[in-house]
Amino acid sequence: MPDSKVNTTRDLYNELVSELGNSSDLSTRNCLIGEERIPASVVWIDGLVSKQNLNADVISPLISGTQQLKLLHQSEPPHELLCSYILTANHVKMVNTSDECVPLLVSGWTIILVEDSEGAIAVNTQGLETRSIDEPASSSVIRGPRDGFVESLSVNISLIRRRIRDKAFRVETLTVGNLSHTKIAMVYVHDRADKETVDEIRKRLQSIDIDAVLESHYIEEIIKDSPTSFFPTVYSTERPDDVAGIILDGRVAIVVDGTPFVLALPCTLFHLLKTTEDLYLAYPVATFIRWIRYAGFFITLLLPSTYVGILTYHPEMVPPQLLSSILSSRDGVPFPVLMEALVMEIIFEGLREASIRMPRSIGSAISIVGALVIGESAVQAGIISSPSVIIVAGTAIASFTIPSISLSGTIRILRFFMLLLASLLGLYGIIIGLFMLGIQLASMQSVGLPYLSPFAPFKKKEAEKAIFRVPWFTLRKKR
Amino acid sequence: MFFHLSKYAVILSLMLLLSGCWSQINFDQLTVVSAIGLDVNKQGQLEVSVQLVNPTLPVAAGGGGQQRRAIAMYTANGLTVEDALETIRKQAKKSLFFSQTKVLLIGERLARQGLDDMMDFFWREPNQNFNCWVMVSKQSIPEVLSDSKELQAVAAEEWKAYFKNKTYKPTSGGIQLYQFLPRLEQSSFQAAVPGLIQVSKPSSKDMIMEIKDLAVFRNTKLVGWLTSEEAQIISWLTQQSSLGMFEVSTKDIKSVMFELKNIHIAMKPVYENGQLQMKVRMRTQATIKTSTEKLDLTEKQTTDLLETELSNAISETIEKTVYKLYRSYKSDAIGFGEAIHRKAPKSWKTLKGDWNNKLAQINVQSSISIEIIKSGLLIDSNIKKDDVQ
Incomplete structure (x- = not known):
């Protein structure tokens, strides 16, 4: 037996251990295999492998399946013999250096080192603990599928694939993150997605240089158009049916390992105001709800600023009875209208943040306390007038109708901006603000698609589809 | 970079403040004028009265028990309307809000003298209500504005509602300021203004007013009355x-x-x-x-x-x-x-x-x-x- 060979296997093992810095979750199982009782080591990282697979596919065939097997001096080298004859795992690979071993080991593979043989065998025993498929917390529906994405890339892709069982469905995987080595996958339907869009997104993904990707927003922020803009140009969702609809539309989805939020590109303002449930409800109902959502968008943006603007600059616009009741309820309130609106809006934002961060059991308590504090006590103590409570509550309700969390956040910030403009210039200021907003929105794009399409530039058919939920029976032609 | 940019953002946003609070209205000082009255006093001077509304919560919102007067009436004399209003502003210490005036009441004596010099204010003033209803009163205007009683706390609101009611339209003959003003100059279509007349009931202190008859103007002067039947x-x-x-x-x-x-x-x-x-x-x-x-x-x-x-x-x-x-x-x-x-x-x-x-x-x-x-x-x-x- 040449000494060098013995050394190679030992060396490889030592090298592995030292490269992983003697990490204590590295497990080793030593055994003797074959009739010749050759010492072998099975190496894996705890928690990343499925114990069941490890036992059934690797350790038990190695030990009990090789007892009557002569490993040495056969026509094939012992590694190949083991691979093709003994190991029952679905994916087996030969590796030679520790540089090849380490990435596999850390992604949940098991390495088998056999003494006196060159290199090692890597067996796929990946078995990460994953959450079961639940209803997504961020977007629940009344009617529609209740499954949501989980944190595993392969499960997520399978969730999409089981909805589109066609050969045109494409998945392109790449690894991002110098330390995290996160797998991300581009998913699209081959003959529907625009080739240039796919190429552009692929180019952007490949040029990502980042240490770690812990959530898909890392990717979103790097690849999005107009990165300084407040508006989201990348859509994100937790719902597989949503993603399936998106890629059927010819858009591209990006699935990131480790997060249930899947990105989709391109994304316009109107994509952010649609929901999948629009398609699951009867078309008149869905159209009506969609209009309410559109109204909610503007109400969130403009209601507090219009209130402040009109009261401070144009009170003659208020109908007499309303003016009388506003004036009387503001009687004795120590703050000016702007102050009042601003304070209430900020309190509401605080309340909203608090109720998200609170443990679920206390969350309901917070909302009760908040509602009581804001609604009842402040008004009764005469610190805040009741119309402004109504305005803030109306704005809050309207902001909840916006389906996209990121868009709703943007609008909620811009609301303060509009509030300031209205307090300085009245309705004139609001119009200035709307013009600025319009200029900004019209100048934006999402991977080549103008952000305000299909309205600017105007495309009749698609604009119709954006305003109304067009029923299926009128759409005979293929999209 | 963020700090760098935000420095400019702050400087730029300071520019917004340059406008100050241009044309801002102090909302809490604002008092709605529900009615304006014009008349001449005994010395022949112009006498302007305004009826101010003290806002109360609607009864539906629990404002029924509020104990405060619903209206306040201020009168002042002056050479012009603006002159008198200036005095009233000093008396009332509030910013008068004319954009929701409901009624313009003209005294009969003044109307018979002619309105030539008074109407300039109404042509010129941007903050006023061209939709307010014009009436001619036979009684002294300060009395009418302070003592007339209607079911609603503010009498002018009741009068306005009466003019807007379709059933009363034929006899009330209501005319709004935007129609009234040009007709004072227009010989081809002259103004006819409903009268506000007290129903005589000397025993009670409250005045019960009736909107009836029609005062006919020839140019800016009142020349005579028509009965309600003729008004129809x-x-x-x-x-x-x-x-x-x-x-x-x-x-x-x-x-x-x-x-x-x-x-x-x-x-x-x-x-x-x-x-x-x-x-x-x-x-x-x-x-x-x-x-x-x-x-x-x-x-x-x-x-x-x-x-x-x-x-x-x-x-x-x-x-x-x-x-x-x-x-x-x-x-x-x-x-x-x-x-x-x-x-x-x-x-x-x-x-x-x-x-x-x-x-x-x-x-x-x-x-x-x-x-x-x-x-x-x-x-x-x-x-x-x-x-x-």
Whole structure:
């Protein structure tokens, strides 16, 4: 037996251990295999492998399946013999250096080192603990599928694939993150997605240089158009049916390992105001709800600023009875209208943040306390007038109708901006603000698609589809 | 980079503050003026009164128990309206808010003197309500504005609601400021303003006001009054209203009250023998409201008789009203001049110079067609004694 060979296997093992810095979750199982009782080591990282697979596919065939097997001096080298004859795992690979071993080991593979043989065998025993498929917390529906994405890339892709069982469905995987080595996958339907869009997104993904990707927003922020803009140009969702609809539309989805939020590109303002449930409800109902959502968008943006603007600059616009009741309820309130609106809006934002961060059991308590504090006590103590409570509550309700969390956040910030403009210039200021907003929105794009399409530039058919939920029976032609 | 940018953002946003609070209204100091009154005092000086509303919570919002006066009245004298208002602002210490004024009340004495110098304020002031209703009061205006009692706390609101009510429109003859102002200068269509008159009840302190009659203006001066019945004719002729009640009592019929609906009326200037004539054509549907006479409407004769009697009565009233306007008051408050202007603009040019004096020569011919369509629940006549058993 040449000494060098013995050394190679030992060396490889030592090298592995030292490269992983003697990490204590590295497990080793030593055994003797074959009739010749050759010492072998099975190496894996705890928690990343499925114990069941490890036992059934690797350790038990190695030990009990090789007892009557002569490993040495056969026509094939012992590694190949083991691979093709003994190991029952679905994916087996030969590796030679520790540089090849380490990435596999850390992604949940098991390495088998056999003494006196060159290199090692890597067996796929990946078995990460994953959450079961639940209803997504961020977007629940009344009617529609209740499954949501989980944190595993392969499960997520399978969730999409089981909805589109066609050969045109494409998945392109790449690894991002110098330390995290996160797998991300581009998913699209081959003959529907625009080739240039796919190429552009692929180019952007490949040029990502980042240490770690812990959530898909890392990717979103790097690849999005107009990165300084407040508006989201990348859509994100937790719902597989949503993603399936998106890629059927010819858009591209990006699935990131480790997060249930899947990105989709391109994304316009109107994509952010649609929901999948629009398609699951009867078309008149869905159209009506969609209009309410559109109204909610503007109400969130403009209601507090219009209130402040009109009261401070144009009170003659208020109908007499309303003016009388506003004036009387503001009687004795120590703050000016702007102050009042601003304070209430900020309190509401605080309340909203608090109720998200609170443990679920206390969350309901917070909302009760908040509602009581804001609604009842402040008004009764005469610190805040009741119309402004109504305005803030109306704005809050309207902001909840916006389906996209990121868009709703943007609008909620811009609301303060509009509030300031209205307090300085009245309705004139609001119009200035709307013009600025319009200029900004019209100048934006999402991977080549103008952000305000299909309205600017105007495309009749698609604009119709954006305003109304067009029923299926009128759409005979293929999209 | 963020700090770098935010430095500029802060500097730029400071520029926004340069505008200051330009034209901002101090909302909490704002007090709604519900009514403005103009009159002359004994010394012949202009006397301006404003009725300010003290905002109260609506009763629905639990404001029923609020103990404070609903209105406050301030009066001041001055050379001009603005002059007097300046004094009032000092008295009230509030910013007066004229954009929701409901009523402009003009004293009869001032109206008879002429409004020439006062109206400039209303033409010029941007912050005011052109939709406020104009009335002429026979009583002293400060008294009316402070003591008149209506069911609503603010009397002016009740008056405005009365003018807006469709049923009262024919007799109330309401006119709004935007119509009133130009008609003061327009001889082809002069202003006629409803009167606000106290119902005499000397025992109680509260004043009960009635909106009735019509004050006719010749240019800026009040020249005379029309009764409510005549006011109704005016509002038909000016097409303000197409409804009305009309009572007929002649020697044949004691008294029958009709309700008129769908009144279509047209004034037409016609030259006959070089003489300007006014032809009025009216088409309407009538319903019998009450009758002191026993009417048997199953007889065609009765219906025919009623129709002729009614049309004669209406046509008589129209002619009487127009002659009163044209011959006694020499004021074209029904806009016949405008009708000529539209129909024959060229001949209007020769007429308009001395229109008020030419009015007296105009003859009125009216033709009226009436259809009695409803008679209520009774067809033949009053209930006979046999039926009751």
